[in-house]
Amino acid sequence: MKEIVRVAAGQGFWGDDLDAPRRQVEGGQIDYLMLDYLAEVTMSILQKQRERDPSLGYARDFVGAMESILPAVLDREVKVVANAGGVNPRACAEAVRSVGAQRRGSKLRIGVVTGDDLLGRLDDLMAQGHALANMETGEALSSVRDRVLSANAYIGSNPIVEALHGGANVVITGRSTDTALTMAPLRHEFGWGAESWDQLAAGIVAGHIIECGAQCSGGNCLYDWKSIPDLANVGYPLVEARADGTFVVTKHPGTGGRVSVPTVSEQLVYEMGDPHSYITPDVIADFTTIRLAQDGENRVLVSGIKGRPATDKLKVSVAYRAGFKAVGTLVYAWPEALEKAQAADRILRERLDRLGLKFDRVLTEFVGANATHGALAGDRHDAPEVQLRFGVRGSDRAAVERFTREIAPLVLNGPPSVTGFAGGRPKVEEIVAYWPALIDKSVVKPKVEIIS
Numbered sequence: 003m004k005e006i007v008r009v010a011a012g013q014g015f016w017g018d019d020l021d022a023p024r025r026q027v028e029g030g031q032i033d034y035l036m037l038d039y040l041a042e043v044t045m046s047i048l049q050k051q052r053e054r055d056p057s058l059g060y061a062r063d064f065v066g067a068m069e070s071i072l073p074a075v076l077d078r079e080v081k082v083v084a085n086a087g088g089v090n091p092r093a094c095a096e097a098v099r100s101v102g103a104q105r106r107g108s109k110l111r112i113g114v115v116t117g118d119d120l121l122g123r124l125d126d127l128m129a130q131g132h133a134l135a136n137m138e139t140g141e142a143l144s145s146v147r148d149r150v151l152s153a154n155a156y157i158g159s160n161p162i163v164e165a166l167h168g169g170a171n172v173v174i175t176g177r178s179t180d181t182a183l184t185m186a187p188l189r190h191e192f193g194w195g196a197e198s199w200d201q202l203a204a205g206i207v208a209g210h211i212i213e214c215g216a217q218c219s220g221g222n223c224l225y226d227w228k229s230i231p232d233l234a235n236v237g238y239p240l241v242e243a244r245a246d247g248t249f250v251v252t253k254h255p256g257t258g259g260r261v262s263v264p265t266v267s268e269q270l271v272y273e274m275g276d277p278h279s280y281i282t283p284d285v286i287a288d289f290t291t292i293r294l295a296q297d298g299e300n301r302v303l304v305s306g307i308k309g310r311p312a313t314d315k316l317k318v319s320v321a322y323r324a325g326f327k328a329v330g331t332l333v334y335a336w337p338e339a340l341e342k343a344q345a346a347d348r349i350l351r352e353r354l355d356r357l358g359l360k361f362d363r364v365l366t367e368f369v370g371a372n373a374t375h376g377a378l379a380g381d382r383h384d385a386p387e388v389q390l391r392f393g394v395r396g397s398d399r400a401a402v403e404r405f406t407r408e409i410a411p412l413v414l415n416g417p418p419s420v421t422g423f424a425g426g427r428p429k430v431e432e433i434v435a436y437w438p439a440l441i442d443k444s445v446v447k448p449k450v451e452i453i454s
Contacts, residue, residue, distance in 0.1 A: 003245065004033070007191045009184050009208070010240035013037040013084075014215025016044050016061050022215065022238050023067040027074040029254030032240060034187040035071065037064060037084035038180050038213050045177060046321030046434040048088035049121070049152040059090030065097045068172070072101065075171055076109055083162060083183045087174045089152060091116050095174050095453055110454060113165025115175040117448035120153040120318065120441075127445065134318060134439040143439065149323040151434060155316045155441060158283030159205070161448040162186035168452045177319060179282050181209030184241065192245040203287035203309025204247030206280065211251055211269050211304070212239045218251065218269035219300075220259030225268065232258025237300075248305045250297055261300040283316055283443070285309040315440040324435035325362065326402045329393035330409035330428040331369075335419040336386045340371045342417035343390040349416055350392060353408055361396040361405075387421070395433060402430050 010032040012023035016039040026035055039061040052059030064086035074080045087094045095114045102110035120127065124147065128134065134143035134153075143150070154177035163186050165173045173186075185205030188194065194201045211218050219239045220230040237257025243249035253261055270289065274280065277289040286309060293306035334342040347366045354364070367373040369389035371382035382388075394405050406428045413420045 003193070004191055005244065007034070007188055007243050008032045008240055009034040009036055009187050009212070009243065011036050011038070011184075011212035011215050011238050012067070013039055013063075014213065014217060015039065015041060016063065018215055020063065020066065024070040025257075026238055026240070026254070027071045027078075027080050029237070029257065032080060033191075035080055035082045036183045036187075036209075036212070037067065037082065037086060038183055038215075039064065039084065039086045040088065040177060040180075042319050042321070042436050043434060045089060045152045045154055045319060048090070049321070052089055057090075057093050060088040060094035060097070061086040062097075064094065065101060068098050069101045072105060076105065079171070081166070081170075081187065082172045083175075083187060084173070085175045085178050085180075085183060087114070087116075087176045089119055089154070089176060091174050091176050098172060098174070099453060110172060111170050112453050113162070113168060113170030113173040114451045114453060115157070115161040115165060115173065115178070115448055116451070117161070117446060118154045118157045118176040118178070120155055120446070121150070124150065124153055127441070132441055132445065134320065134441060137438040137440065143320065143437065146322045146437065151321045151323060153318060153320045155318050155446045156283060157316070157446065157448050158182050158312075159186035159189055160284070161450050163189050164450045165452065166190040168450065170452055180213040181206045181282055182284065184209030184212060185284065188243050192243075197311075199285055199309035199311065200307060201245075201247040201309075202285040204249065204304075204307040205243075206282050206285060206287045206309070207270075207289070207292060207304065207307050208241045208243060208249050210280070211266055212241060214269060214272065215239070216259060217272070218266055219253050219261050220265055223260075223265050223268060225264040230258075230260050234258065247307060248303065251302045251304060252300055261302055263294045263296055263302055266294055266302045266304070281313060283312060285312050314443055316443050316446055318439040318441050320437035320439060321434050322437055324433045325395055325397040326399045326430055327393060327395040327433050328402050328406050328428040328430050329391060330406065331389055331391050331425040332409065332412060333387055333389045333421045334417065335421050336384070338383070339385050339388040339419075340368060340383050342419060343368050343371075343388045345417045346390050346412050347392065350408060350412065354394075354405060357404065357408075359401045359404055360398070361394040361401065363395050365393045367391040399430060406430060
């Protein structure tokens with residue numbers, strides 16, 4: 003058993019820095035590279051892609067990342083764990099295998115984890131009494147069933163560990179929890195049992211800290227943000243973990259950013275919820291027990307973490323069609339920029355009423371005056387410029403489409419001094435809404451397949 007296992011984060015979301023995976027494997031010693039691509043809205047986007055083309059439905063950036071780090075995977079035995087599979091993990095694995103096949107003598111072994119996708123099972127599950135009620139409203143899923151785009155359970159670390167035990171050097175999942183991507187390698191290496199609650203909780207906390215990439219190493223950091231060095235070359239984080247559950251958060255030498263108690267603390271409270279009960283499929287972690295200590299430059303020691311048994315439920319992320327929207331913008335210049343934008347807002351609303359257009363919601367924001375801080379912004383009537391951001395949403399696509407033709411005329415027949423930053427005619431977009439639910443763990447059966 004290794005004394006220290008190093009797990010590095012290479013992606014914090016789909017669309018993150020394309021070069022980060024390569025920099026992580028080339029910048030210093032690591033054992034595992036964790037790549038987190040998925041968010042709730044991402045699953046619906048991928049499902050739409052798969053509807054158009056059955057060979058798609060995964061994060062295609064991952065294939066390019068694998069191509070750039072393939073020598074490290076094959077020659078230096080760096081293992082990769084990623085949830086890039088989205089709604090089509092097998093297709094993602096085949097694309098990666100094609101990349102590996104271009105290298106003679108490739109020893110690529112890909113673990114494919116499936117079973118999280120419940121879309122094709124929804125009707126049977128509902129007939130069996132699983133209401134999949136909205137966790138916020140209590141409403142049964144049957145009320146929107148005909149509009150559901152995707153439904154995926156958040157699976158934990160067990161199937162990833164199984165794939166690593168089976169000899170995989172690349173593991174591709176669908177909708178796993180973000181934290182499982184880091185915790186699974188630690189379980190695999192240290193042999194943490196299913197009831198090693200404190201160690202499992204430590205693995206979850208390690209995963210939570212690095213799951214958003216450079217957000218814990220200086221990116222998007224509020225504390226003393228002006229002093230963060232060289233963000234153009236920001237170093238993505240990694241954890242150096244030990245079998246007892248303690249670990250150090252750090253980054254490669256010579257990279258920008260900063261790893262400090264404040265930067266790690268800010269990431270810890272990100273999407274935390276109840277600090278006593280950070281619930282995952284594997285364990286419930288108590289964030290109030292976490293102890294942070296500076297352990298040298300760009301090194302934070304994390305210890306003291308306590309955990310307790312997980313619940314008998316899994317969270318399910320459901321996405322469904324919820325109408326259409328369009329958003330248009332016009333920028334007004336000083337003097338009286340805010341008054342001009344407010345007048346344009348009134349004129350546009352009057353014109354929409356005269357046309358008889360009905361919407362579920364009409365929303366106006368005055369960016370540069372009060373869009374971010376509202377009344378707390380104070381008197382912004384002397385703002386040098388204000389962007390009118392005007393949006394509508396509704397179930398009638400034709401009405402939303404008609405609205406998009408009313409923004410541009412205001413340039414010449416509305417208040418004066420519209421600048422060149424107008425966005426032109428808005429685009430009609432389908433709204434995809436989020437439906438969080440719970441389901442019994444017993445009905446979700448992850449499957450692991452090793453392909454080479």
